[in-house]
Amino acid sequence: MPPISPLLLEDLAAVVGPMGMLTAPGDLPAYTADWRGAHRGRAAAVVRPASTAEVAEVVRRCHLAGVAVVPQGGNTGLCGGATPDETGDQVVLQLGRLRRIRDVDPVEDTITVEAGAVLRDVQASAAAVGRLFPLSLGSEGSCTIGGNLATNAGGTAVLRYGMVRDLALGLEVVLPDGRIWDGLRPLRKDNAGYDLKQLFIGAEGTLGVITAAVLRLVPATPRRVTAWVALPDVDAAVAVLGVLREHGGSNVTAWELMSHEALSMVLATASQARNPLAAPHPWYGLVELAGPDGAVGLTAELEAALSEAFARDLLLDAVVAGSPAQRAALWSLREGISEAQNLHGPSLKHDVTVPIRRLPAFVAATASALDDALPGVRLVTYGHVGDGNLHFNLSLPPGLDPAAFLGHSGRLSKVVYDAVAAAGGSISAEHGIGTAKRAIAATYLDPVELELMRAVKRALDPRGLMNPGKVVLPG
Template structure:
């Protein structure tokens, strides 16, 4: 953004009189950014396709400072867009819409307040990077199981705000299942201290659940108590070639029966997705000769004392080969090889971004409907845009597919993006016919806000709006996100 234009000068002056001075007093000079060059990284999303405007970025360093900033903004009618690592894919952390909106970044709130390996809990502030939280848990001999491709930059607060899923949902559940307590700054600046460490509390409404997955529209999560688990240092990981999605679903049953509770991850990658990774990400290589339509990444995990997981996995895969479900398989024989296999799965999103514009659909289906959905949706999308590339990958174990589209190889990117709404409608209709959801783990933000009106009943939307009005009557918390207009 240019720093000298009158347009940007007007933006800096958009805050009501006296508000900037009050914010500077409450947060200090390092806690308020007003230079357009400093603001720029906070007003565009990770994909580089969504851009907003803001006169200031607030960077509080404590819950007290968050509360003060919210109180000042609320009294002045200034809207607040909470932001964690800004790795979201639905525009939930990008300022936009009418009125003045400031970004409130939790990036300076990075304290680990407590770790209790006996009670299997850790209390962390919202700005702690997920990978850091994982490392702290590991240093205490415990496991924080939430794992996703952006874990090196996404924050705990952001994963709570979006109810993140990741690769271990099959065994440990979504973020909603991993949160025991929250500390939240409400829309009027009051602080709700709900940092409970107990597992059982039957004293009425479970208020923390209101804020998990709310994307900052009801309040700002400033700290959380997270569940920990026994460490799982023993891993068995395999990359398998599959003839089709039906075989992938059937393989899930075979591995579950053989491996019982040690099955932690089961990922699916299409050949189109794999080819993009191999083309764009240095150091990646195809672990198998020849080309296959689909691939699975299967991982078992357990404590050091567990039975030989490699043997368990190999037995399961042997049975699957005999049944024609698996065409070929590679079991990782070293940590480096395991890391290489994971790179093939986790690099898909990055590779697709390098490839060019894409349409991302984070959908979830009943597991038994995955194969029919892939076949039907693919045919319908191809009919709308011949040559479209179906970059499909995701989590077979919980029915979540990242059903992404890239334009034809020789096509016009602008013409492809112009078909966004028509192509997305085809995908969402196919999901709705099978009782699925149009957002499995990425949230709603702005990109899916209007689409949910077609898949949720008026009763459900009215209930959500009632909650929003009760907790944020002034409409200052992340407006224009999540809830569609009436």
């Protein structure tokens, strides 16, 4: 791609104004690396438009000049999908100034928001009218709706509410040539042709720039009962899921799983963290049932489920949160794992999913194969039992040099992804592909599937200027 011209930079600055343009070398690093520092690049400029019209004009001018655009939201991704390459000839399109809540409609049960709106602010706007926007992530204080949609974020409530694509009713998108597609419709039923919004959800900005969305709201569930439990193995975790569904039905909102190694890292690094149970155990689970303010029976449902699980020897111990503070403390143990692992040195992260019934065999076989490949490698395993998504992360064995550990990354990741493929799973459950997994995708995805993706990319972005090098490699 051609080097970016000073004239184009002047044109872009005229579009977005002095507050919307960053070119000074000292201002760019915060936007050219991901939050973990695992993916780094360079950019000619960071452009921060304040409206959809400005986004469209920036994209149009870059398209005419043949300059690539890298959309970026809260920059909390884990796969390099919002990081520019190393050429320094790309423009980062930072959407943080598009943060308006355009409309909240308790009759339609919808909220219309711009792409730069922070997830926590969207949740708060829904709560203000007695509704719930159920997407919940550990990064919800900084991640943005545009990024959530671009990566099809999941989170802890997928068991009950689905991925973010299940919560999106309509989109507004700037296409690669700068045209605006206005698909901001709050309709539950719309069979007038292809469901175009689904092309852009999960596409990581490679097909266009999501600038706004109409999202589905659900009844608020302020009444919550939460328990932390100890499990002997992953087989028990899968069996407990059935028990929870039997007693809690649709009230079961979360069923999270954590290994002993994962919890140990949190306890070692977070000063306020405490093990809720008296003794260590191989595995832990976090379960939550939720309902409206007047809901009765949630506690009875949870207690009945725990009682049956104990009777069937599926649980080793349990504690039920007795206050909001105790609930928050339990959730902080689950949500603190990723940051805690980062503090323990380099890690290899694998966000994978397999059919729920195959989780136990997958975990056992993969753990054994990894120990054969690198004895002593630490498995930091945690995730969402209810949707089959595990973060099967690896940390270096005690005493091993970090560089030497990273030298094993290709071999260790192949062990994990081979096991995922054998179990009929996916190499990416909720973090996307970005640059981190694009070569892996070319290896493990079906060739017909890959060609369909490339065909869509060619049709919508024939010049390859929208977030190039992400998701799929050219065929």
